[in-house]
Amino acid sequence: MEKFRAYADSQTGINLFVPAFVNQKLSPLILLLHITIGSILILIRVPLLAILILLLKILNTLKIETINSLIGKLMLFTCGFYNIENQIPIQDKGGQLILSNHSSPIDWIYFLAQSSPNFATFVESGDEIRYQILSITQVIKNMFSITVAQSGTGLQLNEVIFQNKPTLLFFEGCQTNQLGVLSPPKQIISELQKIGQLINIYILTYPDRSIFTPINTTRNGLWHFIMLLTNIWNDLRVVSQEFETSKDYQKLITNFYECEGLKIIHQKYTVQTDFLTYYWRTSSGNYIKLD
Numbered sequence: 001m002e003k004f005r006a007y008a009d010s011q012t013g014i015n016l017f018v019p020a021f022v023n024q025k026l027s028p029l030i031l032l033l034h035i036t037i038g039s040i041l042i043l044i045r046v047p048l049l050a051i052l053i054l055l056l057k058i059l060n061t062l063k064i065e066t067i068n069s070l071i072g073k074l075m076l077f078t079c080g081f082y083n084i085e086n087q088i089p090i091q092d093k094g095g096q097l098i099l100s101n102h103s104s105p106i107d108w109i110y111f112l113a114q115s116s117p118n119f120a121t122f123v124e125s126g127d128e129i130r131y132q133i134l135s136i137t138q139v140i141k142n143m144f145s146i147t148v149a150q151s152g153t154g155l156q157l158n159e160v161i162f163q164n165k166p167t168l169l170f171f172e173g174c175q176t177n178q179l180g181v182l183s184p185p186k187q188i189i190s191e192l193q194k195i196g197q198l199i200n201i202y203i204l205t206y207p208d209r210s211i212f213t214p215i216n217t218t219r220n221g222l223w224h225f226i227m228l229l230t231n232i233w234n235d236l237r238v239v240s241q242e243f244e245t246s247k248d249y250q251k252l253i254t255n256f257y258e259c260e261g262l263k264i265i266h267q268k269y270t271v272q273t274d275f276l277t278y279y280w281r282t283s284s285g286n287y288i289k290l291d
Contacts, residue, residue: 003282007275009265012180016265017275020103020177020215034212038230041080045229046179048078048129065116068136072113079106079229085237090115090200096162099253100202101181101262102170104214105143105225106236107204112139117166121184122173122188123154126255129187130154131169144221149173149269166200173269177217178205180263184253190204192249201253202240217272218279 008015026034056071076084090098090111098117100107111117119134121142132154134142142148146168158165172182192199206214212231216224228234239260246252253262 004275004279005114007271007278009180009267012263012265014178014263014265015275016176016182016267017217017272017279018177019218020179021113021209021211021213033289034230037232042229045078045080046226049075049229051212052078056136057140057235058060068116069113072109072111072116075109076106076113077224079109080231080234081106081110081236082233084110085235086239090166093166095162095197096166096200098166098168098196098200098202099171099184100168100204101176101178101257102148102172103178103204104206104216106206106214106228106234107170108143108203110238111168111235115166115167115236118160118163120160120167120169121150122147122169122171122185123150125151125153129185131157131160133160133163133167144220144225146175146216146218147173147269148175157188157196158195161195161197166193174272175215175217176262177215178262180265181198181257182269183264183266184250185268189250189253193247198242198244199249200240201256202238203257205237205239205260205261205262207235211214218276260263 004015004018005013007017052071052075058069059065059067059071090096096117098111100111108119111119119139119142120131121134123130123132130153132150132152160169169188171184171188173185174182176182208214208231212227214228214234214236219227241256243252257264
């Protein structure tokens, strides 16, 4: 942990980018059993997921989006998420903004299964932040990426909110390890206050801290996804709440996450890019044990 101190939050010392799992040694028998069962599960799950993803792309190309949610539910089940704790449905209506933390490729599938919202990412355009609604192809691509925020041009926040479906925004801009949560960019908070729109805040947490955890901050996205498919089952806990117009969205978001044990870290998502460069240059490939 010492060598990554430069990339940790200066006030708390929390580093949101190191791997969430610990360097624990599994007994040879348990590891062999996991590999054996996991290999069988991969042979079953990968083709099923490939079929579902292909079906999703074909139907959305044909502008048939009515069964997106059903496909999402089938994908969750295929990935081993049989029972999600405290699952709260999203009201399927336009004009809603959903803010969520982001630590796993499963986050995308979970929200697809909930109501198939418009997925959006924030885009840095010079000194300003704009927003971009993602196509289903871009959503699938982002499932295997640990950075979500992009550069280029985009829309105003109110343009992505007032659509015919709810709009989901992963406000952290990248995947983090659930030791805390990156603070939403100040401009997002400022725009929310100007619009005065009600928001839904979701907290997604994964209790698994093994090397097969759904949480991913450093691995190749595709390889990580394959690893989590080796689990017989996976756990996900969801907490959400709808908030009316607020004069202080930053305090509202901070209080909600910290009540769930996730401290807000005031650090830019771009730190992750620098951290990854340093991590892969200095790491021998062993996982980092968290203190």
